[in-house]
Amino acid sequence: MLVSGTTGWDKSMSTRHALLNALVHGDASGYDLVKRFQPSAAHWWHPRPAQMYTELSRMEADGLVSGETVIQTKYPNKRVFSLTDAGRAELQRYAEVPSPPAEFKDELVIKMMGLDVADPAALLADLARRRKWCVERLRKDQSSVDAMLGERTADQYAAEADDLGEYLWRLRSIGLMQASVEWCDAVIGVIEARRSPANEQRTA
Amino acid sequence: MLVSGTTGWDKSMSTRHALLNALVHGDASGYDLVKRFQPSAAHWWHPRPAQMYTELSRMEADGLVSGETVIQTKYPNKRVFSLTDAGRAELQRYAEVPSPPAEFKDELVIKMMGLDVADPAALLADLARRRKWCVERLRKDQSSVDAMLGERTADQYAAEADDLGEYLWRLRSIGLMQASVEWCDAVIGVIEARRSPANEQRTA
DNA sequence: AAAATCATGTAATCGGTTACATGATTAT
């Protein structure tokens, strides 16, 4: 598995509870979990391997998970983690704490602040890149959803499936990516309108 | 000004460049900038005062801004910052660095991971709260945009205005909030479908 | 032969958060 490079990783979230929730569906090694949260496998948020390993150790120290070492001959030994009762209790507690509003962090928005004084060329290039990235992400998420659904309707899937989390995560991503693409187009439109304010003299 | 409490603050972004960009439009004290990025005044991202003050000092040490102390008798003295040439150069450099993909951090999405094993009651409450929050945010952003436009069309505004950053920031927020509300509704739908899988036997 | 897979971790650093401290002035 290639870990850094390509498109790179995105940023932060509640790593501990993400790991806890991931272990609900079955025991896993740190390595398994790293893969499950990888950018290619997952979506728009990815804890880094370094932190996942440290967090797993901390969780073990806190008694939320227990790790058993599995000795392997051909490959390095691994530690397989499972939820403890305390872990499950913590998950329950967490479920009942109201979630804070989602956080959105977008450097492009910051750059927009300088738009009325800056040269828009660099911004246009940036917007085009961003738009492309979002379209690509959208395509991937959409095809994941299609693959998950198969022949079923969304309602059937909702009733039967056992990986609703994955599914809903992708739905979330799709919505955000659509909004992002539309925003890019709107901003490009604004910059164009500013560049050629021809239509001002038109109607009135 | 009341700083903490109420809905509270959201999280992180590139504080340094946000401050730099804010100073493009005119000199300002730390306090002015704190207000400009406040949740009520601004949008969905807000650096904390503590960090803005520290960051301004660091920027001054790095020569990107220069602060002049203004002595006041009735109120505490203040330091008014202005961009230096180095600061403007840094802003230019920053404009040319490609922006990384936007980051989205949403604890609700994490909670969804446990949906097929957990009791959905707590989640439903959480979703309802979230939905309400987003609708409210949406309303505020929408009325800000309306106020900015006034009698003008979007194209006219784009050609004339000198606060495009504020405007585009709100457009971004509106798109994200709309997507968020729709997602909440979709998830609620999924949970309902799961709770009463009545329609499975229907057509086929 | 080169690259990717399996598998885990440490150390240094950093950006950001929380909590706290101060105190005159003005508006409700």
Place this chain on the structure above:
DNA sequence: ATAATCATGTAACCGATTACATGATTTT
């Protein structure tokens, strides 16, 4: 009287990132 405004900061902490280190095995 109470609360909010003006105005700035420090100290402790913490979650997360970057960079690095290891090395046999399997696939291309």
